[in-house]
């Protein structure tokens with residue numbers, strides 16, 4: 001048997017593997033019935049130590065649509081974690097019962113640690129303010145499908161670039177694609193960390209604080225929520241929470257074929273009125289998330305469609 005594969009950071013997948021997963025996701029979208037039994041007899045475990053809607057439901061829907069089954073918890077207090085059991089022992093136990101595990105945890109590094117003690121594939125579904133590789137696959141599939149490929153775009157990331165793990169993972173991954181320009185739009189307090197910027201070619205990005213200044217240049221606008229749960233000081237959150245609010249009026253300056261993405265959940269950063277703009281693709285993006293997770297599960301479990 002080949003060595004068990006985990007997905008903790010986007011770089012755990014080779015560039016070619018990422019492209020294969022995206023292509024497989026597109027095939028699944030076209031003909032889902034060919035994959036309806038790919039995971040028959042397999043069990044996916046979801047361990048969510050932090051709240052989730054899209055990530056957990058899309059993983060569960062993905063496994064069910066592949067003909068597999070699911071077990072897990074979305075409330076750690078209902079498991080022996082509440083009695084003080086370590087993540088290490090929890091994953092060893094879960095690995096006895098299931099074939100693949102998905103973990104979300106508020107502490108950075110916990111999914112990596114869990115993977116070291118697991119003989120089944122472990123997927124990081126978000127660890128603190130660090131990484132969120134399956135949202136990255138979701139975002140890449142959205143860009144690839146709706147912007148016809150993953151090169152020659154100017155991409156604006158707007159909001160909480162300091163704590164937003166989806167931004168960290170996505171930028172790290174986009175560094176592997178060619179001819180992209182990045183505009184990082186955030187208040188000075190919420191700038192993108194240096195260790196992420198270091199992945200990018202010099203001259204391929206700028207950092208600014210005004211969304212209005214960037215708007216007309218963008219092919220893709222990636223909005224993010226200010227990550228309240230990561231702030232040590234609630235006062236600081238209150239001061240920054242409404243730094244950016246995207247409205248129809250602001251969008252008048254944008255290209256007609258720009259797309260507006262958001263990993264969701266949104267709080268206040270995109271006005272509801274924007275949902276009716278054809279450029280708003282964030283709910284489509286959530287749907288792509290299910291298909292790309294189907295492709296990922298197939299890849300990690302080394303199973304096949306028809």
Ligand code: NCD
Nearest residue numbers: 054055126166225263264265
């Ligand atoms: C994101 C997350 O959990 O990091 N949501 C998601 O997984 N779709 C973004 C966020 O919480 O703001």
